[in-house]
Amino acid sequence: MKKSIILFFAIILLVHSYESVLAREAANISKISDMKQAMDEQGIIVKKWSLYTKGSAGFTSDLNGYRQKAALLKNAAKGYKWNNMNMQEHLKITGVRYSQAGSIKERLTLVGYPQKEKLATYLVYAVEGKGWNKNQFQHFARSFQSRVATYFEGKTSTFSCITGVHSGTMDVGLYKQALELMTTFSAVPVEELKEETFVSISAYTKHWDEKINTAHKAMNLQIAIRNQGMGGQTAVTIGTPIITSEY
Numbered sequence: 001m002k003k004s005i006i007l008f009f010a011i012i013l014l015v016h017s018y019e020s021v022l023a024r025e026a027a028n029i030s031k032i033s034d035m036k037q038a039m040d041e042q043g044i045i046v047k048k049w050s051l052y053t054k055g056s057a058g059f060t061s062d063l064n065g066y067r068q069k070a071a072l073l074k075n076a077a078k079g080y081k082w083n084n085m086n087m088q089e090h091l092k093i094t095g096v097r098y099s100q101a102g103s104i105k106e107r108l109t110l111v112g113y114p115q116k117e118k119l120a121t122y123l124v125y126a127v128e129g130k131g132w133n134k135n136q137f138q139h140f141a142r143s144f145q146s147r148v149a150t151y152f153e154g155k156t157s158t159f160s161c162i163t164g165v166h167s168g169t170m171d172v173g174l175y176k177q178a179l180e181l182m183t184t185f186s187a188v189p190v191e192e193l194k195e196e197t198f199v200s201i202s203a204y205t206k207h208w209d210e211k212i213n214t215a216h217k218a219m220n221l222q223i224a225i226r227n228q229g230m231g232g233q234t235a236v237t238i239g240t241p242i243i244t245s246e247y
Contacts, residue, residue: 028158029141035162035238038184044164046132055156057121066112103130161239174199190219197227
């Protein structure tokens, strides 16, 4: 009887944990949609978007333990093409999968490194999408949440990012456009960098729960705008809590 009660509560905890992950990742997906809407309002054409999720995969005693973790990951992540294990500076194995249309790339990387006579491991799940197709994004969004819940155990951090271009003549300067984008998120500036052809603003919005602490204040939004020269396009990148791609 006692074992049955323990098993019952263990199942309840697992279900609750799974549902919590689904809810959290649904919020991360919605951030991409929020950033897309902000770009639409400014006449910016989306060129790419990305989601980058990282979390601890726990400790293992030796190389065999790492290989067992890698085998479990491969079994859970169907359809990936895996490379050979890298054993130079640290242990690493990477799997890649593309969507049927080829516009979405998923990459899983399991890393192991020595720590206190054991191997600490962490997992990275990176997704990159080309352009913007609403139907494809919505279809992927439904599976992204369950995949994160399947691949990871415990706490994760997800970084969302979107990049676009303004091909026409801008009616306002780079800094003013960055401020206009920032206000669509009801955000307040924390740090900023202004150059002749580049502007970056770090800000904080109450609309999103996740945040990171800087030397000054908490932040969870970054906007970067770069003018690519005479007659060139203006590149706009928005990320939360920070931008993880090149800009």
